[in-house]
Amino acid sequence: MSKKLTILDIAKLSGVGKSTVSRVLTNDPKVKPETREKVERVIAESGYVPSKSAQSMRGGSQKVIGVIISRLDSPSENRSVSSMLEIFYAHGYDVVIMESQFDRQKTNEHLDVLLKR
Known part of the structure; x- marks a missing residue:
């Protein structure tokens, strides 16, 4: 690396x-x-x-957390994300949720977007 x-x-x-x-x-x-x-x-x-x-x-810019999940319509992933959101918001984070659809290329693209934020 x-x-x-x-x-x-x-x-x-x-x-x-x-x-x-x-x-x-x-x-x-x-x-x-x-x-x-x-x-x-x-x-x-x-x-x-x-x-x-x-x-x-x-500059005291905003805090952002990115969450990449496989599917937005997955009940188990939604429960997991939902439980995290309360904690993230309580600590002053903005949350960006992205869907990968089990596609490594999409995941990498999402990571690039998050790194540039």
């Missing part, structure tokens, strides 16, 4: 400072268009996903 890239890695690969990458990620209008394009290209090519935990420490 390869090491997860950090904002510092993206800065080095882009030839800019860490704070510039941060400004690109937060859509700061002060970033020059050509610099933004360079950083965004490195982000896209590297598959970099910003750390939500780091962002939440800085």
